[in-house]
Amino acid sequence: MIKVIMHGCNGKMGQVITKLIAEDENIEIAAGVDVSDHIQNTYPVYKSLADCQVEADAVIDFASAKAVDGLLDFCVEKQIPCVLCTTGLSEEQLEHVKEASKKVAVLRSANMSMGINLLMKLLKEASPVLAAAGFDIEIVEKHHNQKVDAPSGTAIALADAINEAAAEPYEYVYDRSSRREKRPGNEIGISAVRGGTIVGDHDVIFAGTDEVITFSHTAYSKAVFGKGAIQAAKYLAGKPAGLYSMSGVIEGK
Secondary structure (H helix, E strand, O other), rough: EEEEEEEEEOOOOHHHHHHHHHOOOOOOEEEOOOOOOOOOOOOEEEOOOOHHHOOOOOOEOOOOOOHHHHHHHHHHHHOEEEEEOOOOOOOOHHHHHHHHHHOOOOEEEEOOOHHHHHHHHHHHHHHHHHHHHOEEEEEEEEEOOOOOOOOOHHHHHHHHHHHHOOOOOOEEEEOOOOOOOOOOOOEEEEEEEOOOOOOOOOOOEEOOOOEEEEEEEOOEEEEEEEHHHHHHHHHHHHHOEEEEEEHHHOOOO
């Protein structure tokens, strides 16, 4: 039985994961950590990581960017692998992630959905072929009106996946309103839509001469992210120090 600490247990994703794990006989939440105590859970909840002395095989994090530094220090000190799901990290925090991963296993992903991570793999295979044929690349992402960052971390991760496989690096363009010129070929346009209760919708558009190829992913509920995080925790438990990604979860390596 794999035991995890749910960091941010009383948030929306924390509660989604709580319900999913309750239905999984191979994993359980040993403790939760959250500054809010407005929800009664079946496991003990601590207001800070410093108060949590529970033994666990992994931490699943869906808290906030401001709590990431303390979380990484906790995982290094306790030698507990960390599934880091929080997005919107600063450059300094990303560097902290790299340093922590030298001492403990850390899996970080901009999107925990298995489908999105499979899409990234497919983009790495398809984009060099389409780019060589002269296709322009645009990414359109849509999210609910409560999402504070734009563009989404997932949209940037999709663009990064394309860039990793590119012969020449692309420039990312987020706003064309101030430019009055032909679209150059060495860029990826990234557009953000915010409205309603859209969970997450990403389209990667390859536009060529007389044809368009679109790779799409739509999340209909937050459960897809929770399921991916749980799979990641199972994968990461017992792993040595290092920086891991969802591609390892998909491939089982």
